[in-house]
Amino acid sequence: MTDFEAAKAEAQRRGVGGYERHILLCIGPDCCTPEQGEDSWKYLKKRAAEINRSGDTATTFYRTKVGCLRICKEGPVGLVYPEGTWYAGLDRAGLERVLVEHVLGGVPVEDLAIGANPFPAAPEA
Numbered sequence: 001m002t003d004f005e006a007a008k009a010e011a012q013r014r015g016v017g018g019y020e021r022h023i024l025l026c027i028g029p030d031c032c033t034p035e036q037g038e039d040s041w042k043y044l045k046k047r048a049a050e051i052n053r054s055g056d057t058a059t060t061f062y063r064t065k066v067g068c069l070r071i072c073k074e075g076p077v078g079l080v081y082p083e084g085t086w087y088a089g090l091d092r093a094g095l096e097r098v099l100v101e102h103v104l105g106g107v108p109v110e111d112l113a114i115g116a117n118p119f120p121a122a123p124e125a
Helices: 003-013 034-054 092-104
Strands: 021-026 061-066 078-081 085-087 113-116
Touching: 021 034, 021 092, 034 061, 034 092, 078 092, 085 092
Parallel strands: 021 061
Antiparallel strands: 021 078, 078 085, 085 113
């Protein structure tokens, strides 16, 4: 198996293509301390595993840790796709609200939202 085939197999194993939402979380060090970023990341990983494995929801989501989203204020900063909602203040409490209200409930958390950049709809074939 080539490295490319191995990557495709891993993507398939991880469910790529079947997620309803994707959260990118900046873990600092410019928007927050490395400790704050790591604490939020550990919390997001734990909650993602609980939610995605529970079978109680129709929504599954993926999470990705990033080093910089270039909004170096009030972090941790995050981004939820496909809506393209940008958030600040994503400590454990902020993340929980985004998970429950936005990721699972479909309603962006307005008081934590700092912007939006949805991708345009794909043209119909």
